[in-house]
Amino acid sequence: MSPSPDTFLREAKHLVDEALDRYLPAEGTGAPQLADAMRYSVMAGGKRIRPALALAACIAVGGEDEAVLPYACALELIHTYSLIHDDLPAMDDDDLRRGRPTSHKAFGEAMAILAGDALHTLAFELVLARTADGNVARRLGATLAEAAGFAGMVGGQVEDIDAGGVVPDVERLQGIHERKTAALIRAAAVGGGIAGGAEDEQVVALSEFGMALGLAFQITDDVLDETGTAEALGKTPGKDREADKMTYVALEGIDAARARATRERDRALAALERLPSPELLVGLAKFVTDRDR
Amino acid sequence: MSPSPDTFLREAKHLVDEALDRYLPAEGTGAPQLADAMRYSVMAGGKRIRPALALAACIAVGGEDEAVLPYACALELIHTYSLIHDDLPAMDDDDLRRGRPTSHKAFGEAMAILAGDALHTLAFELVLARTADGNVARRLGATLAEAAGFAGMVGGQVEDIDAGGVVPDVERLQGIHERKTAALIRAAAVGGGIAGGAEDEQVVALSEFGMALGLAFQITDDVLDETGTAEALGKTPGKDREADKMTYVALEGIDAARARATRERDRALAALERLPSPELLVGLAKFVTDRDR
Numbered sequence: 001m002s003p004s005p006d007t008f009l010r011e012a013k014h015l016v017d018e019a020l021d022r023y024l025p026a027e028g029t030g031a032p033q034l035a036d037a038m039r040y041s042v043m044a045g046g047k048r049i050r051p052a053l054a055l056a057a058c059i060a061v062g063g064e065d066e067a068v069l070p071y072a073c074a075l076e077l078i079h080t081y082s083l084i085h086d087d088l089p090a091m092d093d094d095d096l097r098r099g100r101p102t103s104h105k106a107f108g109e110a111m112a113i114l115a116g117d118a119l120h121t122l123a124f125e126l127v128l129a130r131t132a133d134g135n136v137a138r139r140l141g142a143t144l145a146e147a148a149g150f151a152g153m154v155g156g157q158v159e160d161i162d163a164g165g166v167v168p169d170v171e172r173l174q175g176i177h178e179r180k181t182a183a184l185i186r187a188a189a190v191g192g193g194i195a196g197g198a199e200d201e202q203v204v205a206l207s208e209f210g211m212a213l214g215l216a217f218q219i220t221d222d223v224l225d226e227t228g229t230a231e232a233l234g235k236t237p238g239k240d241r242e243a244d245k246m247t248y249v250a251l252e253g254i255d256a257a258r259a260r261a262t263r264e265r266d267r268a269l270a271a272l273e274r275l276p277s278p279e280l281l282v283g284l285a286k287f288v289t290d291r292d293r
Numbered sequence: 294m295s296p297s298p299d300t301f302l303r304e305a306k307h308l309v310d311e312a313l314d315r316y317l318p319a320e321g322t323g324a325p326q327l328a329d330a331m332r333y334s335v336m337a338g339g340k341r342i343r344p345a346l347a348l349a350a351c352i353a354v355g356g357e358d359e360a361v362l363p364y365a366c367a368l369e370l371i372h373t374y375s376l377i378h379d380d381l382p383a384m385d386d387d388d389l390r391r392g393r394p395t396s397h398k399a400f401g402e403a404m405a406i407l408a409g410d411a412l413h414t415l416a417f418e419l420v421l422a423r424t425a426d427g428n429v430a431r432r433l434g435a436t437l438a439e440a441a442g443f444a445g446m447v448g449g450q451v452e453d454i455d456a457g458g459v460v461p462d463v464e465r466l467q468g469i470h471e472r473k474t475a476a477l478i479r480a481a482a483v484g485g486g487i488a489g490g491a492e493d494e495q496v497v498a499l500s501e502f503g504m505a506l507g508l509a510f511q512i513t514d515d516v517l518d519e520t521g522t523a524e525a526l527g528k529t530p531g532k533d534r535e536a537d538k539m540t541y542v543a544l545e546g547i548d549a550a551r552a553r554a555t556r557e558r559d560r561a562l563a564a565l566e567r568l569p570s571p572e573l574l575v576g577l578a579k580f581v582t583d584r585d586r
Contacts, residue, residue, distance in 0.1 A: 025443050025444075030443060030444065030448050031443070031448045031449075031451035031452045031455065033451060033455065034443065034447070034448060034451040035443070038443070081410075082410075085406055085407075085410060088406065090401075090402035090403045090406060091403050091406065108383075109383035110381075110383045110384050110454060111451070113378055113381065113383060113384065113406065114378075114447050114450060114451055116410075117374075117375075117378060117409075117413065117447050118442050118443045118447040118448070120410065120413055120414070121413070121438050121441045121442030121443070121447065122438070122442050122443060124417045124434060124437075124438045125435065125438035125439060125442055128431050128434040128435040128438060129435045129438075129439075134427060134428045134431045135427045135428070135431075137431045138421050138427045138428075138430045138431045138434070141417060141421040141431070141434055142418060142421040142422045144417075145414050145415070145417045145418035145421060145422075146418060146422075148414045149411050149414030149415055149418055150318050150323060150324070150327065150328070150331070150411045150414070150415060151318075151323065154327070154407050154410050154411040154414065155323050155324045155327060155411070156324075157407060158324035158326065158327040158404070158407055159323075159324045161403060162324065162326065
């Protein structure tokens with residue numbers, strides 16, 4: 001029997017936190033303030049949903065989760081670097097993240113920019129230097145880069161900024177969400193499959209699963225920004241509305257957005273039926289869309 | 294007979310510029326402003342010294358320069374992203390770069406941060422998706438990451454900031470230069486060798502060459518910051534002294550710094566004697582230390 005999503009997330013977080021602690025530069029070494037700033041943001045206690053998805057996807061195709069651990073950590077480093085840069089004064093200008101001062105509040109703006117840059121590079125270093133199989137390492141690195149860059153996360157972030165104050169438009173909104181958030185979540189699922197030795201058609205199923213779950217994840221985030229509390233979220237709620245951001249909530253209201261998240265979640269679950277051992281992924285998909293923070 | 298350094302640099306620049314133009318997102322596509330900002334900084338007319346070193350190192354061990362072209366372009370993307378972020382108001386606050394407004398002056402701070410991030414990712418995407426041999430791709434990506442991250446360029450940049458206003462100290466200064474500038478130049482030489490099928494001892498020779506040349510390059514930069522003109526440099530001279538930066542010029546004066554650059558250059562040239570066809574690298578090493586901009 002598979003563990004419950006709560007139990008699996010706890011175990012995955014333990015495994016990933018322990019590995020991240022090994023992979024990150026030790027406190028006070030090299031450029032000491034840089035090492036501290038890198039650790040401060042990575043070890044701030046995220047839920048490690050992306051790494052957990054990669055581990056679960058690896059298991060879903062019959063792989064050993066050890067094979068995907070460096071990649072799982074790399075996903076978290078890319079996610080963390082993007083949060084540090086997004087929080088900067090020139091971007092979202094956020095003071096609070098995961099319940100603590102943001103990186104630039106704690107270390108200053110220059111160090112926050114550089115800590116983000118160093119985590120960004122370290123993600124690729126991990127995948128390429130620590131994945132056992134050379135060809136798998138290359139495919140994982142390429143998957144990560146495609147999801148993180150112009151065609152994915154960074155491009156989506158720019159489109160999101162450009163869309164501020166514009167009349168909401170469902171196609172444009174979906175395009176933003178696909179790149180800004182769903183691309184990296186899809187990369188978590190796809191990379192987990194690649195590391196686990198998935199067949200091509202299994203990779204396709206994981207890609208469909210990841211894209212749909214990524215959209216459900218982002219829509220849920222939009223809803224929580226409207227309905228959540230600072231205490232539960234660990235960040236300031238209501239920022240989207242304040243910033244006049246284009247969101248599903250702004251487009252169609254909270255109830256319709258919740259229904260849309262459920263539809264995407266169900267599409268994600270349907271794709272999993274093509275995998276041999278999808279139980280953990282099923283649990284995670286439900287957890288992600290039912291969360292309150 | 295090998296072409297002169299000037300001719301080779303011109304040919305290498307042509308080859309690399311043409312490849313970069315193909316690899317960069319087309320203007321006005323995806324997130325249009327992001328594509329424009331990426332192109333603006335990459336196509337601003339740099340000398341392409343790092344790519345030229347990679348091409349020359351590949352040839353020096355008997356390789357075909359085609360094999361190293363994606364990596365050569367990736368080096369330039371990493372270099373360019375670092376310049377964009379270094380120029381930001383929170384960092385060096387520079388208005389002028391390669392004779393044109395810096396990225397944040399032209400596109401705003403948020404877009405400059407994101408354009409740097411997108412170029413950073415694209416560097417790894419290029420190496421991993423476009424290098425023909427899978428194992429070579431993995432080794433090149435790992436070499437690039439090690440040189441660009443905490444143990445290399447970004448770490449050195451932080452140490453350089455931390456060293457501002459501190460009493461100059463030759464060991465500390467050399468440590469900064471080794472990471473901040475020389476690591477990426479060494480990576481150019483080493484990666485060129487790897488792509489060209491170098492033997493292990495040839496890679497060691499290229500590593501020694503690259504590290505010594507990188508130091509010579511940075512010392513020459515320090516000297517030019519003191520003696521060059523804005524017109525020749527394409528950026529504001531005298532910034533180091535103004536910012537009370539630790540440099541070799543501040544440590545021991547211009548003449549001694551020049552002599553030190555020559556000693557490092559000679560160490561670099563000595564390492565090349567262990568390679569079969571080092572002529573282009575010899576020419577580039579002389580060019581780099583004799584340049585006036």
